[in-house]
Amino acid sequence: MPELPEVEALKDFLTEHLVGHEIVRVLPVAISVLKTYAPPLTALEGHEVVAVHRHGKFLDVETDGGPHFVTHLARAGWLHWKDRLPDGPPRPGKGPLALRVALETGEGFDLTEAGTQKRLAVYVVADPQEVPGVARLGPDPLADAFDEAAFTALLKDERRQLKGALRDQTLIAGVGNAYSDEILHAAKMSPFKLASSLTPAETHTLYTALRTTLTEAIERSRGVAAGRLKAEKKSGLRVHGRAGQPCPVCGDTIREVSFSDSSLQYCPTCQTGGKPLADRRLSRLLK
Numbered sequence: 001m002p003e004l005p006e007v008e009a010l011k012d013f014l015t016e017h018l019v020g021h022e023i024v025r026v027l028p029v030a031i032s033v034l035k036t037y038a039p040p041l042t043a044l045e046g047h048e049v050v051a052v053h054r055h056g057k058f059l060d061v062e063t064d065g066g067p068h069f070v071t072h073l074a075r076a077g078w079l080h081w082k083d084r085l086p087d088g089p090p091r092p093g094k095g096p097l098a099l100r101v102a103l104e105t106g107e108g109f110d111l112t113e114a115g116t117q118k119r120l121a122v123y124v125v126a127d128p129q130e131v132p133g134v135a136r137l138g139p140d141p142l143a144d145a146f147d148e149a150a151f152t153a154l155l156k157d158e159r160r161q162l163k164g165a166l167r168d169q170t171l172i173a174g175v176g177n178a179y180s181d182e183i184l185h186a187a188k189m190s191p192f193k194l195a196s197s198l199t200p201a202e203t204h205t206l207y208t209a210l211r212t213t214l215t216e217a218i219e220r221s222r223g224v225a226a227g228r229l230k231a232e233k234k235s236g237l238r239v240h241g242r243a244g245q246p247c248p249v250c251g252d253t254i255r256e257v258s259f260s261d262s263s264l265q266y267c268p269t270c271q272t273g274g275k276p277l278a279d280r281r282l283s284r285l286l287k
Contacts, residue, residue, distance in 0.1 A: 001075045003057060004141070004174030005217035006229050010079055011054040013226050017081060017107070018049040018061060025102040026069075028122075029090050033098045033111065036123045036130075043067050043124060053128070056137045056173030060128050067124045069101070070131050071111060074119035080110045081226045098122075109226075137173040141210055142218075151207045155195045162206070163191035163264055175214070178233070181240035181265050183213045185249075190272045191257075191264050239265045 002010070026041040028034060034041070047063035054060070059079075061069040073079065077098070085108045090100050096112040098120055113120040123131045138154070139146045154172070158165050165171055166180040175183070184191050187209035189202070198206065217236060224232050234241065238248050243256035243265050252269035257279050268274050 001057075001176050001178070002073045002078070002229075002233075003176040003179050004054075004214055005179070005221050006233055007054050007057050007059060007073075007174070008218050009221035009224060009229055010059060010226060011052050012222065013081070014052040014059070014061065014079075014109075018052060018103070020048065021107075022046065022048050022104040023063065023069075023101060024104050025100070025108075027089055027100040027102070028098075029092050029100065030098040030113070030118065030120075032118045033113070033120050033122050035121045036125060039067050039124055039126075041124055044069055054174075055128060055134045056140070056169055057176070058128070058131065058134050058137075060134075067126055068128050070123040070125060070128055070134065072121045072133060073111075074113070074121065075117065076114040077120035078112055078230070079226055080112060082108055082110065133169070136170050138169065138171045140173050141175065142214055148204060148207045151210070152200075152203050155198060155203060158195035160195055161192045162189060162195050165195045166210075172210075175210075177262055177264070178237060178240040179213060179217065182217075182237060183209050185239045185267060185270060186213050188270050190277070191266055192277065239267055241265065 023044045026044050028041060044063060044067060047066035049061055050064045051062040052060065053062065058070055058072050084106055085100065085102050090097055096114050097110055098113050099111040099122055100108060102108040111120060125131060128134045139150065155165065162184060163180055166175050166183060167177060187206045189206060220236050221229055221232055239254050242254050245254050247254055247267040247270060250267065250269045252267050254265050254267055255276050256263050256265050257277050266272065266277070268276050
């Protein structure tokens with residue numbers, strides 16, 4: 001799933017390629033991708049793109065006096081830039097193509113979604129705050145106003161485990177399954193540690209790990225073409241998706257805890273005092 005660093009990189013890429021150009025066609029292929037119907041997709045046509053924004057994991061294409069095109073790529077969605085779009089409208093079928101946006105230059109982009117769980121979402125709205133997921137977002141962890149005091153206040157009464165708290169978009173916007181693993185590894189903390197139990201020193205360590213991990217991931221992604229961002233993300237991960245491999249910090253074997261619809265990865269030596277976590281929901285440290 002694209003998370004804050006990849007969506008930030010996509011925002012920068014689209015800013016360079018879309019701003020100043022006119023949207024001439026928006027062609028839906030999978031109707032399920034559309035989450036709003038008024039105004040229609042055609043309301044975007046004939047308008048010039050004036051800015052591209054990021055709200056958590058949402059991309060927001062703003063047009064001149066027209067509506068906003070907001071999309072969430074979900075778990076299996078992606079954006080593919082085309083220097084030259086194919087001639088003729090796309091044909092509905094069993095392929096991953098969900099929607100196409102064409103510019104006056106003949107360039108444009110496709111939104112695709114792999115797999116059977118169709119969660120890719122597109123909204124056409126007058127204001128991004130009309131999108132429920134955007135309206136519910138917590139603060140952006142890289143915003144200037146999100147200082148250590150703000151982070152401390154968020155976690156003060158948070159009785160969930162750190163892994164779940166970091167992934168909650170209403171608490172902190174943009175961090176998902178992969179980067180929550182990476183942040184906790186950098187902070188040397190168990191994913192099952194209670195957020196409200198952190199000492200001031202631990203809160204400082206976690207805040208630093210949060211900002212540093214996301215900032216470094218953005219820097220790695222800066223200037224990378226949209227089609228190569230997935231590979232760039234994977235290459236920069238230290239623990240997430242690397243179960244069974246040696247930890248790059250201490251050499252211990254990276255372990256995994258699986259849930260019904262996701263999994264987490266961690267290093268026992270770096271994060272849990274050498275003790276493996278039980279691989280079941282609501283695990284406790286094995287004794």
